[in-house]
Amino acid sequence: MRMIRTVLSLAMIVVGGIVVAQMAHYPIAASFTGIILGLAMIALGTIRLRALYGQSRRP
Amino acid sequence: MSSDRKPELRRSVTPWGSFSWGYSDVGADIFVGLGLVLGAAAGASNVAFLFAGIVYVCIGLAYTELAATYPVAGGGQYFVLRGLGDIFGFIAGWAVLLDFTIDIALFSWSCVDYLSELLPQVSSSAHAWSHFILVVGLIVGLCVLNIIGVRESTAFNGFVSALDVVSETAILSLGFLFTFSPNLLVHTMQTSWPSPFDFMKGISLAIVSFVGLESISQAAEETQRPASIIPRTSTALILTILIFALSYANLALGMHTWHPIPLDAHGHPQMLWQWLGNNENNGKAVALIARNVPYWGAIAAFYVPVLGAILLLISSNSGVFGSSRIAYAMASGGLLPSIFQRVHARYRTPMVSLLVFTAVALIEVIFAALPSLSPAMATVYAQHFNGESGIDFLGDLYAFGAATSYSFVFVAVVALRLVDPLSPRKFKIPVNIPMRFRGERVEFPVVAVIGFIGMTAILTFTMITHPIGRIAGPAWIVFGIILYFIYRARKRLPLLHSRKRDWRAEQIEILRRAGELELMDEYMANLRASDARRAGVAEG
Numbered sequence: 001m002r003m004i005r006t007v008l009s010l011a012m013i014v015v016g017g018i019v020v021a022q023m024a025h026y027p028i029a030a031s032f033t034g035i036i037l038g039l040a041m042i043a044l045g046t047i048r049l050r051a052l053y054g055q056s057r058r059p
Numbered sequence: 060m061s062s063d064r065k066p067e068l069r070r071s072v073t074p075w076g077s078f079s080w081g082y083s084d085v086g087a088d089i090f091v092g093l094g095l096v097l098g099a100a101a102g103a104s105n106v107a108f109l110f111a112g113i114v115y116v117c118i119g120l121a122y123t124e125l126a127a128t129y130p131v132a133g134g135g136q137y138f139v140l141r142g143l144g145d146i147f148g149f150i151a152g153w154a155v156l157l158d159f160t161i162d163i164a165l166f167s168w169s170c171v172d173y174l175s176e177l178l179p180q181v182s183s184s185a186h187a188w189s190h191f192i193l194v195v196g197l198i199v200g201l202c203v204l205n206i207i208g209v210r211e212s213t214a215f216n217g218f219v220s221a222l223d224v225v226s227e228t229a230i231l232s233l234g235f236l237f238t239f240s241p242n243l244l245v246h247t248m249q250t251s252w253p254s255p256f257d258f259m260k261g262i263s264l265a266i267v268s269f270v271g272l273e274s275i276s277q278a279a280e281e282t283q284r285p286a287s288i289i290p291r292t293s294t295a296l297i298l299t300i301l302i303f304a305l306s307y308a309n310l311a312l313g314m315h316t317w318h319p320i321p322l323d324a325h326g327h328p329q330m331l332w333q334w335l336g337n338n339e340n341n342g343k344a345v346a347l348i349a350r351n352v353p354y355w356g357a358i359a360a361f362y363v364p365v366l367g368a369i370l371l372l373i374s375s376n377s378g379v380f381g382s383s384r385i386a387y388a389m390a391s392g393g394l395l396p397s398i399f400q401r402v403h404a405r406y407r408t409p410m411v412s413l414l415v416f417t418a419v420a421l422i423e424v425i426f427a428a429l430p431s432l433s434p435a436m437a438t439v440y441a442q443h444f445n446g447e448s449g450i451d452f453l454g455d456l457y458a459f460g461a462a463t464s465y466s467f468v469f470v471a472v473v474a475l476r477l478v479d480p481l482s483p484r485k486f487k488i489p490v491n492i493p494m495r496f497r498g499e500r501v502e503f504p505v506v507a508v509i510g511f512i513g514m515t516a517i518l519t520f521t522m523i524t525h526p527i528g529r530i531a532g533p534a535w536i537v538f539g540i541i542l543y544f545i546y547r548a549r550k551r552l553p554l555l556h557s558r559k560r561d562w563r564a565e566q567i568e569i570l571r572r573a574g575e576l577e578l579m580d581e582y583m584a585n586l587r588a589s590d591a592r593r594a595g596v597a598e599g
Binding site: 025041044 | 108112244245248249291294299305309
């Protein structure tokens with residue numbers, strides 16, 4: 001289960017990165033929403049990884 | 060154990076339970092909000108969601124900090140009461156109560172809209188009376204279930220939330236993979252950019268997709284080790300909701316649909332956002348998007364309306380339950396008459412609160428349904444309220460209540476940072492300015508100020524663009540304030556000032572009940588150090 005969560009979190013970070021990279025080519029309003037969307041995905045993936053492996057996971 | 064000890068809620072909610080509790084409440088909002096925003100903000104719907112989403116992240120962080128610091132079920136009204144005093148606590152709580160009653164009405168309404176995808180006999184446009192009767196039946200049914208004391212279990216919430224997260228992820232992933240064209244998105248944004256008025260209306264409706272953060276604080280009182288668990292689960296919740304909302308908005312503007320889009324009422328071709336945002340479809344936009352995802356849509360057409368309806372019904376139920384609980388908490392705090400604390404002799408549930416706020420929700424449903432039930436009323440609405448539909452009316456009031464209560468919560472975050480710096484904060488909103496206030500070192504939260512400005516802008520947009528909301532919303536607040544003054548005068552309580560409370564003792568009790576004994580020790584050490592410092596200064 002932990003492995004699946006790790007893979008999903010990493011996938012979310014990768015997809016977020018792709019979204020940011022792709023949307024950066026388009027006009028300002030479209031790219032801005034895309035970049036924020038990608039950044040939110042990267043942040044969520046990172047938070048999940050920290051929850052799985054970080055120091056905050058203490059009993 | 061002494062017999063006069065206050066009853067405590069059992070702390071049995073796990074991290075996933077805490078997440079799913081919030082998700083089943085806030086996650087349902089996009090099912091309602093998407094169509095409303097597309098109808099108003101057209102090609103700028105994604106930007107409208109982005110604006111509201113950024114403000115939502117700020118308010119989400121504020122709730123996370125407050126719920127982790129003060130893990131009690133009172134929610135926004137408790138934080139505002141503690142930070143700003145009784146009268147503002149009452150106004151915030153009263154605005155939250157408005158939102159909960161709208162929650163009941165709006166989500167029951169939309170639940171039937173989603174069901175109408177499979178049962179056309181209850182469609183709001185073609186069969187207004189059967190739609191109305193079913194909505195009323197659902198609300199009355201939920202009220203009865205709550206009086207009897209039946210609630211959906213945390214396990215059921217968790218199951219539905221997990222199913223929904225997987226389903227929405229599948230819809231969005233396949234939608235973006237097979238149907239999304241960035242060029243179409245840019246084209247739609249350029250050709251269908253709305254007027255400033257419609258854009259403001261869209262932003263004010265977009266906040267509807269992010270309402271329900273009260274559930275974070277509600278879950279805090281029943282979560283094990285809330286100060287540790289709540290920040291983790293609620294930041295994940297905030298980001299999940301933001302990602303879904305932005306994804307749906309971008310997909311709806313840049314999607315090549317699997318099936319052809321029907322012609323509009325005049326027989327002209329229309330774009331996807333126009334079809335999703337019209338009065339007939341704006342209550343079930345997510346189901347229509349799901350149906351138009353290639354291949355997956357064939358299955359999604361059947362299960363998404365059911366899933367959406369279940370999620371919306373859970374959300375509606377949280378309105379019935381939440382309004383009675385907030386009213387109960389406000390009555391306990393001397394903000395509402397004690398009649399709202401009266402419980403049913405047999406079922407031990409707050410029957411009066413349940414009946415009163417369900418009745419308010421029914422009145423709201425009647426107002427919302429009138430234009431579709433009576434052609435004469437449709438003419439009146441068209442003349443005086445820009446022809447707003449029923450679901451628009453409910454959305455207006457929802458946006459007003461949320462913007463009002465959230466604005467107060469932002470101010471409460473700042474106030475509590477200044478007047479209560481000694482309470483340990485395991486989670487703090489990022490970006491703070493260190494300073495000294497009344498001899499204590501405090502941190503001024505910059506994000507709360509940014510969020511307050513954003514939320515005030517949304518409140519202003521709501522007042523400018525919603526002809527019913529700008530009358531009914533403030534009228535609700537004024538009505539509440541009059542009731543509050545009458546009640547306080549009869550009880551000989553201060554009208555504008557607050558009752559004296561021992562916040563220190565209360566905070567120790569809150570942390571003890573939460574099982575956060577380390578934080579309780581830290582708080583008591585902070586108090587001793589502060590008292591010693593002050594005594595030293597006084598002697599010096």
